[in-house]
Amino acid sequence: MDSSLILSQLISGLTSAMTLFLVASGLTLIFGVVNVFNFAHGSFYLLGAYFAYQVVAVSGVGFWPGVLLASLGAGVAGVVMEFVFLRRIYGRAGEAGFQILLTYSFILILDDVVKMIWGTDYKSIERPESLSGQISFGEVAFPAYDLAVIAAGLLVAVGMWWVIRKTPFGRNLRAISANREMASSLGVNVPLTLSLVFGLATAMGGLSGALSAPVRTVTPGAGIEVIIGSLIVVVIGGLGNFWGALVGAIVIGEVTAFGILFLPQWAVLFSYIVMALVLVFRPEGLLARRGAS
Amino acid sequence: MTGGKDGTRASGPGHVAQWGAALLFFALVPLSGRSFFVQMANEILIMGLFAMSFNLLYGVTGMLSFGQAAFYGVGAYTVGLLLGKGILPYPAALLLSPVAGALLALILGPLCIRLSGVYFTMLTLAFAELVWGIVFKWYGFTGGDNGIQGIPTPASLHDPVRYYYFTLAIAFPCFAALRRVVESPFGAVLQSIRENPERTGFLGIRIRRYQLAAMVISGAFAGLAGGLFAGFQRSIHPNMLHWTKSGEVILMSILGGVSSFFGPLVGAGVILFIEDMIGKYTEFWEIWIGGIMLAIVIFFPRGVIGTFDGWVRRWRGHVGA
Numbered sequence: 001m002d003s004s005l006i007l008s009q010l011i012s013g014l015t016s017a018m019t020l021f022l023v024a025s026g027l028t029l030i031f032g033v034v035n036v037f038n039f040a041h042g043s044f045y046l047l048g049a050y051f052a053y054q055v056v057a058v059s060g061v062g063f064w065p066g067v068l069l070a071s072l073g074a075g076v077a078g079v080v081m082e083f084v085f086l087r088r089i090y091g092r093a094g095e096a097g098f099q100i101l102l103t104y105s106f107i108l109i110l111d112d113v114v115k116m117i118w119g120t121d122y123k124s125i126e127r128p129e130s131l132s133g134q135i136s137f138g139e140v141a142f143p144a145y146d147l148a149v150i151a152a153g154l155l156v157a158v159g160m161w162w163v164i165r166k167t168p169f170g171r172n173l174r175a176i177s178a179n180r181e182m183a184s185s186l187g188v189n190v191p192l193t194l195s196l197v198f199g200l201a202t203a204m205g206g207l208s209g210a211l212s213a214p215v216r217t218v219t220p221g222a223g224i225e226v227i228i229g230s231l232i233v234v235v236i237g238g239l240g241n242f243w244g245a246l247v248g249a250i251v252i253g254e255v256t257a258f259g260i261l262f263l264p265q266w267a268v269l270f271s272y273i274v275m276a277l278v279l280v281f282r283p284e285g286l287l288a289r290r291g292a293s
Numbered sequence: 294m295t296g297g298k299d300g301t302r303a304s305g306p307g308h309v310a311q312w313g314a315a316l317l318f319f320a321l322v323p324l325s326g327r328s329f330f331v332q333m334a335n336e337i338l339i340m341g342l343f344a345m346s347f348n349l350l351y352g353v354t355g356m357l358s359f360g361q362a363a364f365y366g367v368g369a370y371t372v373g374l375l376l377g378k379g380i381l382p383y384p385a386a387l388l389l390s391p392v393a394g395a396l397l398a399l400i401l402g403p404l405c406i407r408l409s410g411v412y413f414t415m416l417t418l419a420f421a422e423l424v425w426g427i428v429f430k431w432y433g434f435t436g437g438d439n440g441i442q443g444i445p446t447p448a449s450l451h452d453p454v455r456y457y458y459f460t461l462a463i464a465f466p467c468f469a470a471l472r473r474v475v476e477s478p479f480g481a482v483l484q485s486i487r488e489n490p491e492r493t494g495f496l497g498i499r500i501r502r503y504q505l506a507a508m509v510i511s512g513a514f515a516g517l518a519g520g521l522f523a524g525f526q527r528s529i530h531p532n533m534l535h536w537t538k539s540g541e542v543i544l545m546s547i548l549g550g551v552s553s554f555f556g557p558l559v560g561a562g563v564i565l566f567i568e569d570m571i572g573k574y575t576e577f578w579e580i581w582i583g584g585i586m587l588a589i590v591i592f593f594p595r596g597v598i599g600t601f602d603g604w605v606r607r608w609r610g611h612v613g614a
Contacts, residue, residue: 037411088591096410097357101547102590104540108583116577224536228422231415239412265430272423276404279416283407 004140009257015146015215017253018153022208024230024237024245025160026201032240033177033197036086037096039103041205042227043110048074048206049218050114053123056213063128067210074206075199081106082198087191107223114220123218149211156204157246163200164242173197232275238285247286312469315555319461323454333569335457337562338464339521344545344557345471346514351543352551353475354507355487356406357414359539360421361515363401364394366534368516370428372523373441383446387520394516395509397424402508406501409490418536425534440530444523460521467514472554474510483507544586550596560596 027041051070055061061069085106089098126132127145134141164170172193175183184190209222216222233252237244252271259267278286322334343365350356368390375386401424405416428435435441450456474480482503485493494500523529532538541564542557549560567585571578593600 031411037415085587085591092594097351098590098594100357100359100411100414101543101586104543105583105586105590108540108579109587112577112580112583116580228419231419235408235412235415235419268426269423272419275419279404279407 005261007140008142009261010254011142011146011150013254013257014250015149015253016256017249018150019208019212020226020229020233020253021153021246021249022156022211023205023226024233024249025157025242026204027227027230028234028237028240028242028245029160029201029204030198031234032242033173034082034194035180036099037103038198038201039100039227040081040106040110040223041103041202041230042223042225043107044074044078044202044205045209045212045226046114046218046220046223047077047110048209049213049222050118050123050209051206052210052213053118053125053218057123057125063125067207070210071203071207074209075203078202078205079195079199081202082195086198087194107227111220111223118220120220123213125213125218127214145214149215152207152211156207160204160242169193169196229271232271234285235275236278236286238287241285241287244285244287251286311555315558316465319465323457328453331453331457333565335453335460335525337558337565338460339518339525340542340545340561340565341558342464342467342521343515343518344542344549344561345468345554346511346518347542348546348551348557349471349474349483349511349514350507351546352556353480353487354483354504355490356504356507357543358405358417358508358511359414359536359543360401360405360417360419360424361511361542362534362536362538363421363424364397364512364515365519365522365538366428366529366531367397367424368394368519369523369529369533370435370441370519371516372520373444373529374435376444376446376523377441379445383450383524387517387524390520390523391513391517394519395513397516398508398512399505402505402512406504406508418539421534421539422536425531425536428534429531435531438531440528442528444527444529446524446527450524456525460525463517463521467517468558471514475554479503479506541582544582546596547586548589548596550599552595552599553602556596556599 023041023045026044027038030036030038030041048070051073052066055069056063056066085102086099089095089102092098131145131148133144135144135147136142162170164173172183172188175186175188176190176193180190208226209218229252233248234241234245235248236251237246237248251274255270255274256267259270263269319334319338323331325331343361346364347358347361350358350361371390371393372383372386375381375389376383380386381389401417401420405413405420408416429438431437432439450459475483482493482498485496486498486500486503490500519533522533542561545560545564546557547560548563549558550556564582567581568578571581575581589596595603
């Protein structure tokens with residue numbers, strides 16, 4: 001196998017790793033801080049993708065402003081879900097089960113809302129013109145758009161790290177993650193912070209969907225695929241662990257990209273095998289949990 | 294979300310009356326003379342058995358499985374493949390469907406119970422999706438997304454009313470068996486795992502062994518339900534293993550009430566009727582199901598039977614006071 005093929009699979013694996021990371025890190029952030037497993041997180045990916053289609057392909061807004069708007073829209077939807085619905089079941093006995101059911105009902109609802117508005121046909125967006133070509137490094141060339149997605153993913157990763165570690169908001173967020181009651185009695189506005197975390201995380205999911213829209217076709221039902229992919233990622237990396245999500249996403253992105261080379265039909269199996277191996281040998285995830293950071 | 298302390302226990306004479314009434318009701322359905330009711334009741338019995346198998350994990354043991362459809366589907370495909378390829382007659386194939394469900398649980402269970410709580414739920418979902426993916430893509434063996442049509446069940450079972458009584462004759466003994474499991478010392482351990490896994494462990498009980506056993510029993514009954522469905526419809530499809538199917542039995546159990554034994558059966562009846570009615574008017578049934586579930590979670594977390602019981606108790610309290 002020649003090295004340029006390996007390199008191009010490497011880059012394609014990294015691209016899907018970044019879109020997975022954007023969803024998985026939001027999932028893990030919500031789990032770490034809000035203490036909710038947002039089963040509907042993939043549906044915000046779906047919303048992001050359809051919002052991007054609406055804004056970019058239908059309304060003709062430029063690509064990058066459109067992507068930002070789509071991400072913002074998904075974040076607003078996330079805040080509404082948290083503020084209007086999820087908030088009512090915090091602290092209820094057997095909360096974990098209710099969380100799953102409530103967020104599951106949102107998968108069903110959002111799936112149908114998307115079908116009602118945009119129909120069931122495949123949708124797609126053109127890549128921005130400036131990124132439609134290839135960028136060559138010596139003998140090998142990579143799709144410019146893939147490189148842009150990888151850069152955007154890394155940018156968000158560093159940005160999130162900065163927000164969590166270096167800002168007052170991040171400090172509140174870590175305090176809540178460590179001890180919600182204590183943080184509250186020390187004057188942290190817990191309800192507001194929880195809503196904001198939810199909004200931030202769902203906006204990241206939306207960003208992932210918007211960035212994926214030009215690469216994969218947008219269809220209803222993508223939400224569940226994405227949530228299962230991110231679930232595998234966070235199990236591998238360790239739920240509630242931000243960098244674990246990055247490591248897990250890269251592992252899964254690459255395993256899938258190279259699996260396609262060898263056994264195209266069964267490529268999806270490989271990520272499950274990796275997950276099963278992690279579960280057997282390191283059930284707490286590759287990076288053991290250390291708070292929300 | 295875990296059930297009430299008395300919910301899964303027998304309640305003396307009321308208990309016998311409950312069973313008698315349920316059996317009588319189902320036995321009399323064909324007298325209505327409407328094939329729609331017979332078909333519907335048949336489906337309710339099958340889905341009810343499927344939902345009760347789920348509730349052995351959730352309502353009794355406190356393990357929220359989101360992958361129950363894998364066991365159901367594997368049971369159905371056991372029947373579909375063995376009959377379709379002419380290897381075994383229907384009764385023998387049907388007997389093997391719970392074996393297949395139990396075997397799958399024996400393979401996936403040890404992996405899933407390595408983690409608990411939300412992780413467990415998500416692992417069951419992920420592995421069930423894996424099984425679905427294999428069935429969906431393996432055209433050479435399972436027929437892929439064409440499914441299997443025209444499963445050659447014996448002609449004597451083609452009559453809907455006959456098959457209905459066939460289902461009834463299998464489902465009710467299964468309900469009784471499940472009840473026995475719940476009320477046995479083994480079942481008491483399962484319930485104490487639900488209430489407090491840590492303390493149960495302190496008693497020297499190997500929790501994981503019991504959880505695995507619960508998964509295997511649950512998988513067996515789910516597999517049998519799948520086998521019954523394969524004989525009922527005489528056609529099966531990978532959708533039977535899809536995660537939405539797992540979600541459906543969760544919804545049925547929650548709606549009926551996970552802390553009452555017949556709750557999942559009642560829930561199955563309600564959901565199947567709702568699906569049938571909504572299906573006539575709109576293709577967007579998911580949003581209705583999702584909306585109903587959302588309302589239950591927020592307003593009626595104890596399900597139909599639990600909420601009804603609560604009303605009765607409050608009313609009796611008023612009368613007594």
